[in-house]
Amino acid sequence: MVTIKDVAKHAGVSVATVSRVLNNNGYVGTETRKNVMAAIEELNYSPNEVARSLYKRGSRLIGLLLPDITNPFFPQLARGVEDEAGRQGFRLLLGNSDEDIEKEMDYIQTFVQNNVVGMITATNHVDYDMYQSLDLPLVLLDRTSSSYPAVYADGREGGRLAAETLIKKGAQRVTLVKGPAHVKPAVDRYRGAMEVLGEADVDFSVMSTTSYAFEEALNWAEELFQKFPETDGIIASNDIVAIAIVHEALKRGKNIPGDLQIIGYDDIPQSRLSYPPLTTIRQPAYEMGRKAAELLIQRIGHPQQEHRSIQMPVELIQRHTTRKDDQE
Template sequence: MATIRDVAKKAGVSVATVSRVLNNKGYTHEDTRKLVNEAIKELNYKPNEVARSLFKKKSRLIGLLLPDIRNPFFPELARGVEDEMQEQGLHLIIGNADEKTEKEIDYLQTFKQNNVIGIITATNQAETSYYDNLSIPVVFLDRTTISHPSVYADGLEGGRIAAHEIIRRGSKRIALLRGPVEFQTAQDRFKGAVDELCKANVDFQVITSSFSFHDAEVMAKALFEKYPEIDGVIASNDLSAAAILHEALRIGRSIPDDLQIIGYDDIPLSKLLYPPLSTIRQPAYDMGREAARLLLKLMNKKPIVENNIQMPVSFIERQTTRKVDKNG
């Protein structure tokens, strides 16, 4: 990898001259500037963003904080953010908080030390002072908060659709997985499903579950041990649904004739499962891009029409639910 000294040697100038060209500081003759830029291009030199930020007290770095990168939903969010930011010449520093407050705070400190100019966070700590005390713009992603701008999907509608679809396909004894109580988005989808289930007057059991990869397998086994008679599951996310599908097949349940399963998120893995998973699609990639656009407006002090952007969800029918008349 080329260094600033390599560029200086190639262009026949001093390191200080290269630095002036890179940072557009001080006078440099146009011919010299051209030599330096040609050397940069030929050597494919990439400036050290951290060093530049320390020199200029400003960077082109954005902090992105995710709760658990093992969950495939979050890399989809991250890809949307990254693509939008790269088109604007900005770069990401990504932190994985592991759903731990201390790691989240530590990454916020790391972002500050690296002079990031904005933060996008899918944090567990939406309503805390950690973000209120920051002097840079913050956008929450896949989270709702009254204190900062946010981008999230319509959880109430997602929960309602999941319950509606599993009922109209014939499930009468349903397990409803309730996601983490600290996430408003999870509670929105839970409320949407509960309202629809109560309206339909069907039997259902509520099981509190996390979004974590680690807990999904344990939860699935406990579910069938405690409620062996269930004939439908509305999962809190696709990881939980995948674990339930795996356990159901292991104990000999027929999918979807004996047991129907609806996930939530539509992660790429969903259609690769066997049978492929019916699920509620959150537009993760588009949500990431929208959060990036919102942060860019805040950073550039442009007018914000919507502080909280809610994005639509939809039912993706695959093979863990039974077919019905589309007009039914």
């Protein structure tokens, strides 16, 4: 490994001088600078971030903690974070928490041990000690809290929008699929939808699910049709579940959207690809990730400044699992 000492020797100067040209601070003679640059070039030197980080007590690393990258909503978020962070010279340490506190704590510890300068986390456990005692810039992603800045989409509005849409399009017997109770955004959506359903002249039922896992989606779908075979409008807890429901409905020979309308949540990329293409409530995942990184890096620069959160708008994406014509 070529170190700053090698460069110094090669250029016939001290390490301090090399450091000065590297960081572009302090006084350096024109000629000297040129020599040092040449030496750097020649030895193909690039400074050890670890040493740097040790002295500075801060790296160029950001910790990103997600529930599960395997859930298709998160890669978008992650990519948004990465792109923005990368643009500003930061790299990502990645962790999957599986919504498990143990794992989460583990990751946070190693993030800190590695001198990350900030963290972006999609956690339901902000109120735990570990976060309280963490003195790092932190931003929540897809979650909220009064204690930290957050980037999230308006889940309640999303839920309302989904329910309103279904009602407007003439659904009479709505089934609302409730996401896992420990996942905050899921309950926001649920509440939003309930608000609208409660005030409308429709029958409705609620079906609870306890996970967003792929493997279970088809089971939820089956269960749904067993329990509520007569439903003509379904608000799914997310797009995965929605797609599974579409699958099961077609298998049972239902006509979509004639007999049965379905509306998803998230607008993951494959929702456009499914057939019929899924009507859904869009969360701008990539953009949310970008904003979160932006916010975090801003805070890293100005830690004292008052924090602000960003609520992103949700949007109804009308495709073909709901009817074209509104029934007013």
